Amino acid sequence: MNKKEYDTFLQYLKNEDKDQALLYVLGLLDQGKSVVSVYEELLIPSLVDFECEDPNQELCVWYEHTRTSIIRTILEASYAYIIKEREQRVQKRVLVVCPQEEYHEIGAIIANHYFSLVGFDSYYVGANTPNEDILLAIKALTPDYIAISVTNYYNVIVTKKLSQQIQEQYPNLPIILGGQAFQREDSLQQVQHHFLLQNYHDIVTFKKEVIG
Template sequence: MNIDALVKSFNEEDKDKFVSLALNAIENKEMDIPFLYEEVLKMLLYSVDECTTDDCIWREHRKSSMVRTVIECMYPYVMKIKNERKALNKKVLLICPEKEYHELGLRMVDDFLQMNGYETIFIGTNTPKDQVLDAVLSMKADYLAISVTDYYLLFEAQKIINLIKENTSHVKIIVGGNAFKGNFESIKSIGGDIYLETYQDIKNLREGDENEIIL
């Protein structure tokens, strides 16, 4: 698979070609989902974030929608992998705090978790803290995963974490997103228990939960 062709179709905003190339690469086993997400899609999303021209906003939205379509097209492949893995009987609720609208990274994490045997409940962007608590309690979640892109929204994440910890004793808090890169001290300061950045991190989390089950 020529990654340059994927990048070229993305930069030219040729959605049909971009999606077709990504699907063909997975179908023909030229790359796997973790590689596609981490080495291609994340890189392309970072390039969009670095835009400085006057048309940045609408182009960012257009290109982000292209990435979203590819992720959604991966779902049958994600389910196939999930069905081949032993379920952990662990639930993860995935959210972004209020005012945080960047959720594509969290969508990738959702797929990675499912591929490793977790049951996921994806809520997504701009979720009020009282709704997060209600979902955690209603769904009996074992983990709450919070994604924060904007550094200035860490306080919103902290308010959610405080509320969860005041009302539960078993829920572990997973944090991730660009707001934590180079800012690892904030993970502990806002009450995070686990930081996840890569597919390998999620595989390591699974290994820990498997050992816990064995014990």
């Protein structure tokens, strides 16, 4: 990790300077820094290690929302570099979803980008997607895998139901789980699944396992 780059980026975020934060990251990508390095060294730590420095705690939610929104913009803007860096297509589709009530979507967007980067045709539906709509998306897109991203532990129950519905209606569709909620062993045991993937390295290993 390049500490100078991270400190510079963090300063832009602390100033809520969306334009400079975005231009800085695009500049690094133009200079040849890889998408994965940008995500792992700058974007992910800036959210995971977020600490509110304002003594007025009421304002912290606002700071958190603003930072998330800036990171989301940068993630979307980096997609052109994913197309450039993408490995040979593997002709397999992955559908990435956040279940009902799951508003945390940055992890899902990153997973979607990582699947694309290693050659999958990856589709992301959006945060807080009702189970019925996810089942319809499966019908429309006919994916080879479905990846469910869950951050909030309280959404494990709705995910358990979703996983059962998928198994009933699409018994041959492998289910991938990921996200902070599944760092807990008890959550993982509640939801039927075939794979647990949490980061870029896991996705690379998964590709080797299923594609060869």
